[in-house]
Amino acid sequence: MVACLSATAVAEVLHVGFGTHKPPYVFEGEPRGLEYDIVERAARNAGFAVTAYYAPLERLHLMLRRGDIDAIATTHERSGVEAFYSDVYIHYHNAVVALAGRGYRIERVADLGQYSVSAFQRARFLLGPEFEQMAMNNPRYREEALQINRNRLLYSGRIDLVVGDKRIIQYLNRDVDDQVDVSQPLAWFELFAPTSYRVGFRRDDQRQRFDEGLRMLRESGEYQRIQQRYRSD
Numbered sequence: 001m002v003a004c005l006s007a008t009a010v011a012e013v014l015h016v017g018f019g020t021h022k023p024p025y026v027f028e029g030e031p032r033g034l035e036y037d038i039v040e041r042a043a044r045n046a047g048f049a050v051t052a053y054y055a056p057l058e059r060l061h062l063m064l065r066r067g068d069i070d071a072i073a074t075t076h077e078r079s080g081v082e083a084f085y086s087d088v089y090i091h092y093h094n095a096v097v098a099l100a101g102r103g104y105r106i107e108r109v110a111d112l113g114q115y116s117v118s119a120f121q122r123a124r125f126l127l128g129p130e131f132e133q134m135a136m137n138n139p140r141y142r143e144e145a146l147q148i149n150r151n152r153l154l155y156s157g158r159i160d161l162v163v164g165d166k167r168i169i170q171y172l173n174r175d176v177d178d179q180v181d182v183s184q185p186l187a188w189f190e191l192f193a194p195t196s197y198r199v200g201f202r203r204d205d206q207r208q209r210f211d212e213g214l215r216m217l218r219e220s221g222e223y224q225r226i227q228q229r230y231r232s233d
Contacts, residue, residue: 011049017060034230046213056145057121083200084207100185115160116140155180
């Protein structure tokens with residue numbers, strides 16, 4: 001462990017899968033973002049050099065199972081994939097959103113079953129058993145590989161409800177404002193507690209080293225500085 005954390009040690013390459021473009025957490029193809037920075041800095045503390053791969057979550061989980069990558073971000077034990085899971089490194093706050101003009105009243109997860117719903121990939125596994133049951137029984141439930149598509153579906157009125165992190169949805173408005181009317185008022189339904197995410201590793205020794213690097217990141221104050229950097233985005 002001492003050798004792994006030594007500043008003079010040669011960094012071991014860690015191949016990490018991140019989801020597709022979801023600012024401000026991950027900027028696809030760019031070495032930045034709230035989530036990317038936390039994972040990269042914690043890994044660096046542990047003696048790793050991160051090589052990032054960007055793909056839809058379903059594909060990343062397949063790559064992890066095949067051994068094409070060493071680890072996958074934005075996942076946890078309910079993902080359905082066998083892995084060694086790190087300590088929690090970030091929280092997303094997912095919500096349900098609709099065009100306010102439609103006047104929907106959503107009070108519980110089961111209410112989603114009567115509407116068309118678009119969520120992020122693997123939401124059916126990650127948002128709890130009640131949501132999973134709704135998704136299984138709702139023929140109008142779908143999951144989008146690209147986050148930006150949910151903004152287009154929402155503002156164009158082609159979907160009743162969208163499920164996703166509020167910061168991502170609001171951030172991506174700037175990328176679709178020339179395609180749909182993003183000035184339309186929205187109604188937000190806060191049905192979910194914050195979702196805790198971990199990094200899933202193929203090897204337990206790499207998971208242990210990452211956890212130690214994450215602990216160092218928090219204790220140094222750099223974790224808080226990374227959060228502050230993206231707070232205004």
